[in-house]
Amino acid sequence: xxxxxxxxxxxxxxxxxxxxxxxxxxxxxxxxxxxxxxxxxxxxxxxxxxxxxxxxxxxxxxxxxxxxxxxxxxxxxxxxxxxxxxxxxxxxxxxxxxxxxxxxxxxxxxxxxxxxxxxxxxxxxxxxxxxxxxxxxxxxxxxxxxxxxxxxxxxxxxxxxxxxxxxxxxxxxxxxxxxxxxxxxxxxxxxxxxxxxxxxxxxxxxxxxxxxxxxxxxxxxxxxxxxxxxxxxxxxxxxxxxxxxxxxxxxxxxxxxxxxxxxxxxxxxxxxxxxxxxxxxxxxxxxxxxxxxxxxxxx
Amino acid sequence: xxxxxxxxxxxxxxxxxxxxxxxxxxxxxxxxxxxxxxxxxxxxxxxxxxxxxxxxxxxxxxxxxxxxxxxxxxxxxxxxxxxxxxxxxxxxxxxxxxxxxxxxxxxxxxxxxxxxxxxxxxxxxxxxxxxxxxxxxxxxxxxxxxxxxxxxxxxxxxxxxxxxxxxxxxxxxxxxxxxxxxxxxxxxxxxxxxxxxxxxxxxxxxxxxxxxxxxxxxxxxxxxxxxxxxxxxxxxxxxxxxxxxxxxxxxxxxxxxxxxxxxxxxxxxxxxxxxxxxxxxxxxxxxxxxxxxxx
Numbered sequence: 254x255x256x257x258x259x260x261x262x263x264x265x266x267x268x269x270x271x272x273x274x275x276x277x278x279x280x281x282x283x284x285x286x287x288x289x290x291x292x293x294x295x296x297x298x299x300x301x302x303x304x305x306x307x308x309x310x311x312x313x314x315x316x317x318x319x320x321x322x323x324x325x326x327x328x329x330x331x332x333x334x335x336x337x338x339x340x341x342x343x344x345x346x347x348x349x350x351x352x353x354x355x356x357x358x359x360x361x362x363x364x365x366x367x368x369x370x371x372x373x374x375x376x377x378x379x380x381x382x383x384x385x386x387x388x389x390x391x392x393x394x395x396x397x398x399x400x401x402x403x404x405x406x407x408x409x410x411x412x413x414x415x416x417x418x419x420x421x422x423x424x425x426x427x428x429x430x431x432x433x434x435x436x437x438x439x440x441x442x443x444x445x446x447x448x449x450x451x452x453x454x455x456x457x458x459x460x461x462x463x464x465x466x467x468x469x470x471x472x473x474x475x476x477x478x479x480x481x482x483x484x485x486x487x488x489x490x491x492x493x494x495x496x497x498x499x500x501x502x503x504x505x506x507x508x509x510x511x512x513x514x515x516x517x518x519x520x521x522x523x524x525x526x527x528x529x530x531x532x533x534x535x536x537x538x539x540x541x542x543x544x545x546x547x548x549x550x551x552x
Numbered sequence: 553x554x555x556x557x558x559x560x561x562x563x564x565x566x567x568x569x570x571x572x573x574x575x576x577x578x579x580x581x582x583x584x585x586x587x588x589x590x591x592x593x594x595x596x597x598x599x600x601x602x603x604x605x606x607x608x609x610x611x612x613x614x615x616x617x618x619x620x621x622x623x624x625x626x627x628x629x630x631x632x633x634x635x636x637x638x639x640x641x642x643x644x645x646x647x648x649x650x651x652x653x654x655x656x657x658x659x660x661x662x663x664x665x666x667x668x669x670x671x672x673x674x675x676x677x678x679x680x681x682x683x684x685x686x687x688x689x690x691x692x693x694x695x696x697x698x699x700x701x702x703x704x705x706x707x708x709x710x711x712x713x714x715x716x717x718x719x720x721x722x723x724x725x726x727x728x729x730x731x732x733x734x735x736x737x738x739x740x741x742x743x744x745x746x747x748x749x750x751x752x753x754x755x756x757x758x759x760x761x762x763x764x765x766x767x768x769x770x771x772x773x774x775x776x777x778x779x780x781x782x783x784x785x786x787x788x789x790x791x792x793x794x795x796x797x798x799x800x801x802x803x804x805x806x807x808x809x810x811x812x813x814x815x816x817x818x819x820x821x822x823x824x825x826x827x828x829x830x831x832x833x834x835x836x837x838x839x840x841x842x843x844x845x846x847x
Contacts, residue, residue, distance in 0.1 A: 262656070271646050279669055286682050289674065351563070352566065361574050363833055365573060365577060367577060371822060374760075374762050375821060377785070377786050378785035389600045391600075512677045513767055
């Protein structure tokens, strides 16, 4: 038996050779930094070995009001996005599904998908221009309705809403694809039957389309929860400015600033390990919940 | 009669809403285009919602495309995108072939390894320190070697490969072709749409990447376009925006509008995406669904 396996291994040498670059890559660029997270329990030394300090950084972290603010911002922004962004792609897919003119449908789809492919730098640039307090498009509209101009980018009261709307602008179109695909799989005979029974368009939407989407909606929702602690690093990083940092600084931007700008490597790693552990717990639990209820997991 | 009328009203409302939604995407982009093409002396007349240039001038593009920093950064981005995507595709496809279409002792172990590292992401600081320790700071390699194999994409690629009929591979095996030959001569040519999809996934990522460049590249000569753009548009740093413009008089420089120059830079950075957009729509969406929720 053992000989058999050895023989198999020997005859599969080409396969191991083909796998080797990937395994080498992951070992160096993924596994090494993964173990590098032990820095969270050390003090960083430029010369010589790092010194183990146990939970020191975590103690400082959890007694620091700055970190608590960052944690709070992360949770608030994530919750706002789940509540106000999540339903939009579903509604959009329902609307697009009602379009029967092929050309118009194609036109709408190709336009609303477009922002997904723009970089966050470009998106930030577009929004900074459009929210400009002097002559930005949004304020042109506000003035038209006799409302005073607002400087959204520096307003603590508005900036989180800007993030939510920006997320809608960027991703609602693209995220609707998954629901549209699910709608296409609904059997047309259901609609035929409903029409014979005299159901209106709205009733068909309410009683056929939406219920058929439930499992897709659940799956997407659960998978999104797995990334709850991210809150959108690239977006915040590019929309950040000194006026609003206190309300939109999130875990990832905090780690970047404390670690790479201020050079407190170990302390920042502690913050990022905290985020990572919660992230892993969320991903694993959402994976198993999703598997259990919908049969589909993260992998 | 009544019913017909009611139906058409709801249809009109739906079409109008979708039309308005598409305008919210189009107008900001067209506005930036109009700004960049306006005469710098007249651009202040352009409304915040205007999409038709006030006057017409290519001066902004002349300035931007004569700026050595921008030209250099375009070539940097092209280099990183092309070399990066080629390496991404080669490694992802080769690994996907082995894992999706062959049997060998240890396959299960490799799959578990991949899932484990997919769940456990290293943090920013250890990644930075590794790149630093390897002496890769300020090299293109630091960007090319970031997520060279994206595990999500690897799994999507495996699904594509699983769709290739076994009979074709079996026939090749009968002819005595080895795994490497089957991979290069049969699997890859049969998977052109899959490779196009993956190439677009990785290519768009490289073209839009700015964050790794922010932390790994201090040498502005190596900066990708997105980072130069970020400097102009997000950090509002105008100093490097004007290159060596010998062809401009002082009056002309004084008359320049920086917002228009910023708009021009944004447009330059999205033109390649727009050119590829028909391909993106064709392949990308299909691939995304493949990797997303599969019913």
